Amino acid sequence: MNRLKRKQAWIKALASILAVLALATPFRSEVSAAAQLPFDDISxxxxxxxIVRLYQANLIDGTGAGRFEPRKAVTRAELATMLDRLFGLESVAAAVPAFTDVPEKAWSYGWVSTAxxxxxxxxxxxxxxxxxRQVSRQDAAAMLARAAKQALSASSEATGYKDADQIASYALAAVAQMKELGIMKGDGxxxxxxxxxxxxxxxxxMDNVLQREAWTSQIRAxxxxxxxxxxxxGQTTAQFEKQxxxxxxxxxxxxxxxLESSGMTLSGYxxxxxxxxxxxxxxxxxxxGNHSDREMTHGMLSDSAKRTAAVAYLANEVKNNGLDGLNVDFENVDPQDRSGFTQFIADLASGLDSVHAVLSVNLSPDTYSDWTDAYDxxxxxxxxxxxVMMGYDQHWNGGSAGSVSxxxxxxxxxxxxITRVPASKVxxxxxxxxxxxTVGSAGTTAQDWSLVYQNETLKAHSPLMVWNxxxxxxxxxxxxxxNTHELWVEDGRSLAAKASxxxxxxxxxYAYWYMGGESTDVWGSLRNAMKFSSYRFK
Structure with missing residues (x-):
C-alpha cells in the first residue's frame, strides 16, 4: 500500500473511532454526572x-445507603438539627434534659438541646x-423566623396567599416574613x-438562607x-489548669x-x-480578698497610711511577679468606708497604671442596702x-428560699x-x-451545691422539671x-439566657464562680449563646 492509501485508511479508521466515541460520550457524561451526586435518588x-451544595457544606446528611429521600417529610428533630447546623451552632449534650421524649441516648439529643x-x-x-412528628410548612416558617432572629410585627402579616385564612395566627407573620425575604415560598x-x-x-x-451573603458572612465568622x-x-494548680x-x-x-490584720499579704502564690x-x-x-472581714477592712480603708502601704505592696508584687492585673474582691465593707474604698481603688488604679497592669473590681448588684452602700x-x-458584677446570691442561706440568679x-x-458604668467596662x-x-419542721435551710452535684441529684431523684x-x-x-427540697436549677440553658x-x-x-463547679456542657451552651447573639440579620 502506498503512502497516500495508507493515510486515507488511517483517516477512515480514526473517523470510525471518533464516531463510536461520539455516540458513547453522552452516556459517559451522564454516568459521570450521576457519579458526582452525593445521593442516587436526587437526579x-x-x-x-x-442538596449538593448543602451536602458539600456538611449541613445535611442522607438517610442511609446513598439515599436522600427528597420527598420524605421532615421531622421536628430533623429540622431542629438542620437549622442548628445552618446557623453555625454546635450540638450540646445538655446535662439537664429539656424534654422527656428526647432522652440523652437519642441521636438528636444534642441538636434539640441547642435549638x-x-x-x-x-x-x-x-x-x-x-x-x-412531621413539621408543617407554617411551623417550619416559625422556626426559620426564630433561627433568623426576625423581629415580627402585625404589619408583616399580609402574606398575599389565597389560603392565608388557613395559616395559624402564631405563624402568620413568620410566613409573610419568609416570603418577603425569599426564603420560603408558596406554590404560586x-x-x-x-x-x-x-x-x-x-x-x-436552607439554600435560600445561604444565598444571602450578608447572613452567611456572619455565620462563618x-x-x-x-x-x-x-x-x-478549692482546686490544685493542676486541677485548675485542666479545667x-x-x-x-x-x-x-x-x-x-x-488583707490580713498585719496588712496585705501574698498567700498561695x-x-x-x-x-x-x-x-x-x-x-x-x-x-x-478581704476575707469579708468588716472590722479588719475598716482598719485599712480608714487609715491613709495603711491604704498607701497596701497599694505600694500590691503594685510592687504585680511588677516583680509579672502579673497582668488584679481583681479586687472586697465584700462586707462598712458603709462608713465608702470614701476610703473609693480612694483605695483610685490609688490602686494609678499604681497599676505605672506597671501596665489591669484593675478589675468585683461588686454585687446595687440593692440599696447595707451590703452595697459602701460602693460608689x-x-x-x-x-x-x-x-465585675457578681450576678448571683439573689437568695442566700439565712434568707428566703429562691433562685441564686x-x-x-x-x-x-x-x-x-450601666447607668453608672459604661457597658463596655462591665x-x-x-x-x-x-x-x-430544704423545707422541714426546723424551718428552711440551704446548702451550696456545684452544678455537678446538682445534676447528679436530679438524675437520682428524677423530679418534675418545669421551665420557668x-x-x-x-x-x-x-x-x-x-423533707421537701426545692431547686432553682442553673444549667446550660439558664446560663445561656444570662449570657444572651x-x-x-x-x-x-464574663466571669465564672467558680471553676470546677460546672458541668462541661455549659461551655458549649455559652459559646452558642455568644455566637447566636452576635447575628444581625436583615
Missing part, C-alpha cells in the same frame, strides 16, 4: 443543586418535644400551611471571645492576695501557674478598668449598673453553683427523708 429533584436553648424551637407541651398563589415539609423543600429553604475570667477556688483547658476561660484569677498561663496566652489577674459605683467605674433580677442589676459574673433548699420562662431557669422539687442578656447589653465579658 430528578428540583432541589438537586441545593431549645437558643429559642429556635419550643416543645409541643411543657415536657414533650415530639421529635418524630397558595402556601399550604398544614402540609408537611419535605426534605427537598427544607433543602431549598469566628466568634469573638470577650474577657472570660475563671476564678480558682481551664476544657472551658472558654481566657483570663485566670487565682486567690493569691489577702504558684509561679508555675503564671508560667503555664502565659505559655497558653492567658493573662493572670490575681484576686485580692460611678466613681469606682471611672478608676478601674473593669467592674433569676433573669429578671440579673437584668435589673445590670440595667442599674463584666458579668455567672454562677457555676446553685442552692438546695419568666425566671429563665428550671424549677424542681423532690422529697428525701421526709449580656450580649444584648454589649458587656465587656
Amino acid at each position: 430528578d429533584s428540583y432541589a438537586k443543586d441545593a 431549645v436553648q437558643m429559642g429556635i424551637v419550643t416543645g409541643i407541651s411543657a415536657s414533650t418535644f415530639g421529635p418524630d 398563589t397558595t402556601f399550604r400551611p398544614a402540609a408537611p415539609v419535605t426534605r427537598q423543600e427544607a433543602a431549598v429553604m 469566628a466568634t469573638e471571645m470577650k474577657i472570660q475570667i475563671g476564678w480558682q477556688y 481551664v483547658l476544657s472551658s472558654n476561660v481566657n483570663t485566670l484569677s487565682p486567690r493569691w492576695f489577702f 504558684d509561679a508555675s501557674l503564671l508560667t503555664w498561663a502565659h505559655q497558653h496566652g492567658k493573662p493572670v489577674w490575681a484576686m485580692v 459605683y460611678a466613681a469606682l467605674g471611672k478608676s478601674a478598668d473593669y467592674i 433569676s433573669l429578671p433580677w440579673l437584668e435589673s442589676g445590670l440595667n442599674t449598673l 463584666i458579668l459574673a455567672l454562677p457555676l453553683y446553685t442552692r438546695d433548699w 420562662a419568666d425566671l429563665g431557669q428550671y424549677t424542681a422539687s423532690y422529697s428525701d427523708q421526709g 442578656l449580656g450580649e444584648r447589653l454589649g458587656l465587656a465579658g
Whole structure:
C-alpha cells in the first residue's frame, strides 16, 4: 500500500473511532454526572443543586445507603438539627434534659438541646418535644423566623396567599416574613400551611438562607471571645489548669492576695501557674480578698497610711511577679468606708497604671442596702478598668428560699449598673453553683451545691422539671427523708439566657464562680449563646 492509501485508511479508521466515541460520550457524561451526586435518588429533584451544595457544606446528611429521600417529610428533630447546623451552632449534650421524649441516648439529643436553648424551637407541651412528628410548612416558617432572629410585627402579616385564612395566627407573620425575604415560598398563589415539609423543600429553604451573603458572612465568622475570667477556688494548680483547658476561660484569677490584720499579704502564690498561663496566652489577674472581714477592712480603708502601704505592696508584687492585673474582691465593707474604698481603688488604679497592669473590681448588684452602700459605683467605674458584677446570691442561706440568679433580677442589676458604668467596662459574673433548699419542721435551710452535684441529684431523684420562662431557669422539687427540697436549677440553658442578656447589653465579658463547679456542657451552651447573639440579620 502506498503512502497516500495508507493515510486515507488511517483517516477512515480514526473517523470510525471518533464516531463510536461520539455516540458513547453522552452516556459517559451522564454516568459521570450521576457519579458526582452525593445521593442516587436526587437526579430528578428540583432541589438537586441545593442538596449538593448543602451536602458539600456538611449541613445535611442522607438517610442511609446513598439515599436522600427528597420527598420524605421532615421531622421536628430533623429540622431542629438542620437549622442548628445552618446557623453555625454546635450540638450540646445538655446535662439537664429539656424534654422527656428526647432522652440523652437519642441521636438528636444534642441538636434539640441547642435549638431549645437558643429559642429556635419550643416543645409541643411543657415536657414533650415530639421529635418524630412531621413539621408543617407554617411551623417550619416559625422556626426559620426564630433561627433568623426576625423581629415580627402585625404589619408583616399580609402574606398575599389565597389560603392565608388557613395559616395559624402564631405563624402568620413568620410566613409573610419568609416570603418577603425569599426564603420560603408558596406554590404560586397558595402556601399550604398544614402540609408537611419535605426534605427537598427544607433543602431549598436552607439554600435560600445561604444565598444571602450578608447572613452567611456572619455565620462563618469566628466568634469573638470577650474577657472570660475563671476564678480558682478549692482546686490544685493542676486541677485548675485542666479545667481551664476544657472551658472558654481566657483570663485566670487565682486567690493569691489577702488583707490580713498585719496588712496585705501574698498567700498561695504558684509561679508555675503564671508560667503555664502565659505559655497558653492567658493573662493572670490575681484576686485580692478581704476575707469579708468588716472590722479588719475598716482598719485599712480608714487609715491613709495603711491604704498607701497596701497599694505600694500590691503594685510592687504585680511588677516583680509579672502579673497582668488584679481583681479586687472586697465584700462586707462598712458603709462608713465608702470614701476610703473609693480612694483605695483610685490609688490602686494609678499604681497599676505605672506597671501596665489591669484593675478589675468585683461588686454585687446595687440593692440599696447595707451590703452595697459602701460602693460608689460611678466613681469606682471611672478608676478601674473593669467592674465585675457578681450576678448571683439573689437568695442566700439565712434568707428566703429562691433562685441564686433569676433573669429578671440579673437584668435589673445590670440595667442599674450601666447607668453608672459604661457597658463596655462591665463584666458579668455567672454562677457555676446553685442552692438546695430544704423545707422541714426546723424551718428552711440551704446548702451550696456545684452544678455537678446538682445534676447528679436530679438524675437520682428524677423530679418534675418545669421551665420557668419568666425566671429563665428550671424549677424542681423532690422529697428525701421526709423533707421537701426545692431547686432553682442553673444549667446550660439558664446560663445561656444570662449570657444572651449580656450580649444584648454589649458587656465587656464574663466571669465564672467558680471553676470546677460546672458541668462541661455549659461551655458549649455559652459559646452558642455568644455566637447566636452576635447575628444581625436583615
